[in-house]
Amino acid sequence: MMNIKSNKHVSAAGATSSLSRRGFIRGGAALAAFSALSARGQAPGVSPANEKVNMAFIGVGWQGKYNLEVFLQDPDVRVVAVCDVYEEGPYVGRGIAGREFGRKMVNDYYEHKGRPEDGCAAYVDFRQMLEERPDIDAVVITAPDHIHATAALAAIRKGKHVFCEKPLAHSLVEVRTMTEAARAAGVATQMGNWGHAKEDIRQLCEWIWDGAIGSVKEVHAWTNRPGGWWPYGIDRPEDEPPVPAGLDWDLWLGPAAHRPYHPAYLPFIWRGWWDFGSGALGDMGCHILDPVVWSLRLGSPDTVEASSVKLPSRATPHDTELPKGRVHPETTTAGALVRWHFPARESLPPVDVAWYDGGLMPLRPDELEPGRKMGDNDGGVLFVGDKGKLMCGCYGSNPELLPASRMEAYIKPPQTLPRSIGHYKEWVRACKGGEPACANFNYSGPLTEIIQLGIAAIRSEMKLHWDPQAIKFTNAPEANGFLNSFFREGWSL
Numbered sequence: 001m002m003n004i005k006s007n008k009h010v011s012a013a014g015a016t017s018s019l020s021r022r023g024f025i026r027g028g029a030a031l032a033a034f035s036a037l038s039a040r041g042q043a044p045g046v047s048p049a050n051e052k053v054n055m056a057f058i059g060v061g062w063q064g065k066y067n068l069e070v071f072l073q074d075p076d077v078r079v080v081a082v083c084d085v086y087e088e089g090p091y092v093g094r095g096i097a098g099r100e101f102g103r104k105m106v107n108d109y110y111e112h113k114g115r116p117e118d119g120c121a122a123y124v125d126f127r128q129m130l131e132e133r134p135d136i137d138a139v140v141i142t143a144p145d146h147i148h149a150t151a152a153l154a155a156i157r158k159g160k161h162v163f164c165e166k167p168l169a170h171s172l173v174e175v176r177t178m179t180e181a182a183r184a185a186g187v188a189t190q191m192g193n194w195g196h197a198k199e200d201i202r203q204l205c206e207w208i209w210d211g212a213i214g215s216v217k218e219v220h221a222w223t224n225r226p227g228g229w230w231p232y233g234i235d236r237p238e239d240e241p242p243v244p245a246g247l248d249w250d251l252w253l254g255p256a257a258h259r260p261y262h263p264a265y266l267p268f269i270w271r272g273w274w275d276f277g278s279g280a281l282g283d284m285g286c287h288i289l290d291p292v293v294w295s296l297r298l299g300s301p302d303t304v305e306a307s308s309v310k311l312p313s314r315a316t317p318h319d320t321e322l323p324k325g326r327v328h329p330e331t332t333t334a335g336a337l338v339r340w341h342f343p344a345r346e347s348l349p350p351v352d353v354a355w356y357d358g359g360l361m362p363l364r365p366d367e368l369e370p371g372r373k374m375g376d377n378d379g380g381v382l383f384v385g386d387k388g389k390l391m392c393g394c395y396g397s398n399p400e401l402l403p404a405s406r407m408e409a410y411i412k413p414p415q416t417l418p419r420s421i422g423h424y425k426e427w428v429r430a431c432k433g434g435e436p437a438c439a440n441f442n443y444s445g446p447l448t449e450i451i452q453l454g455i456a457a458i459r460s461e462m463k464l465h466w467d468p469q470a471i472k473f474t475n476a477p478e479a480n481g482f483l484n485s486f487f488r489e490g491w492s493l
Contacts, residue, residue, distance in 0.1 A: 195395025214387030
């Protein structure tokens with residue numbers, strides 16, 4: 001076990017120099033392809049998965065429970081271990097959660113199926129689990145954002161296949177390190193942007209590639225988050241309540257700087273704290289911008305800028321004086337507008353992509369009939385082409401040309417993209433030596449990098465010029481700190 005008691009920070013900035021500068025240039029091409037892995041999704045020296053994939057879970061909270069339920073029912077999967085820093089207790093939205101709850105759920109399921117020999121062990125520390133269990137073939141990571149990279153890299157370096165929830169990691173350096181490590185190891189990977197496997201997003205891509213709205217030079221994407229999902233614009237709590245029984249708070253913090261426990265940080269609401277989460281863009285961007293990145297074959301932007309909603313009268317206990325007055329150093333914004341500019345890609349023209357959250361919305365298109373909703377309850381995307389407009393909901397759902405009369409008259413093109421067997425099943429198939437999953441890290445890594453560049457623009461409150469070869473902002477050295485991760489003593493990438 002590593003010593004993680006020290007509050008001393010260790011910078012991961014040095015990791016930047018070890019990353020491949022060429023990797024950022026390759027990003028655009030990687031987005032257009034499913035994977036650069038071998039046909040079996042594995043590299044020489046990596047043992048193929050067993051007849052049943054021995055699977056372990058890191059994080060058994062809200063989404064972790066759902067993922068566990070799905071994989072548990074897959075006949076090609078055997079769940080052998082669960083890991084969570086919380087033993088067992090109430091969890092927002094899904095009742096009870098934690099490692100003992102997960103272990104019991106798995107064992108009860110196998111007992112019911114007449115397979116009591118397929119038992120499940122429970123761990124508090126994923127490092128111990130990976131060290132003690134060489135029989136694990138694959139790992140599902142559903143922990144807070146700040147844990148993703150350390151958990152994923154620990155698994156990848158032991159030759160384990162990895163399914164990681166979105167966003168892929170907490171910083172751009174972490175994302176790039178994970179992407180390149182997975183590529184080098186040849187393990188099967190998948191990010192949890194499950195809309196990528198749906199029929200709707202494939203139709204959307206095929207329509208745009210068919211020229212249904214001509215050349216796309218402008219895109220608007222939005223979400224209703226944060227809404228009331230997590231706090232924003234508030235100071236760090238000053239009181240220090242006791243740590244709940246069964247919670248290993250020090251392990252929950254992981255690589256983040258030490259701070260006293262407080263219920264303001266968990267469960268779920270960690271998304272609103274910069275040290276642990278990534279705000280609305282990090283939470284929903286990998287879902288909502290997925291059809292944009294895929295259909296327009298986006299690589300690295302050359303500029304990104306953002307502005308944020310200023311809360312009335314600074315809703316903080318001490319009326320904190322904020323630099324530039326809008327973005328809190330501790331918690332994420334109430335609302336933000338982000339703009340990326342992407343240069344031309346082969347035959348595709350330059351395109352501007354705008355992101356809106358916190359209730360901000362793009363202008364309603366004239367072609368959208370009165371009474372019709374923009375997107376759906378979780379958000380949406382509006383593609384603006386030189387020959388028309390296309391709108392979809394969150395996850396690329398329900399794509400439609402505007403106005404409705406144009407959609408009715410449109411002759412849909414033949415299918416050109418392979419259809420998915422399911423987001424989770426894709427990864428299991430890849431773990432067993434099949435073709436790579438569609439949202440493997442060669443695709444989802446560059447997608448998440450775009451998200452992280454947007455977060456850097458939000459936090460720096462500047463227009464940033466991005467040099468993908470040098471892996472830095474050329475006009476604002478002070479913003480480069482938002483690209484890197486920082487780890488306290490005992491933790492590293």
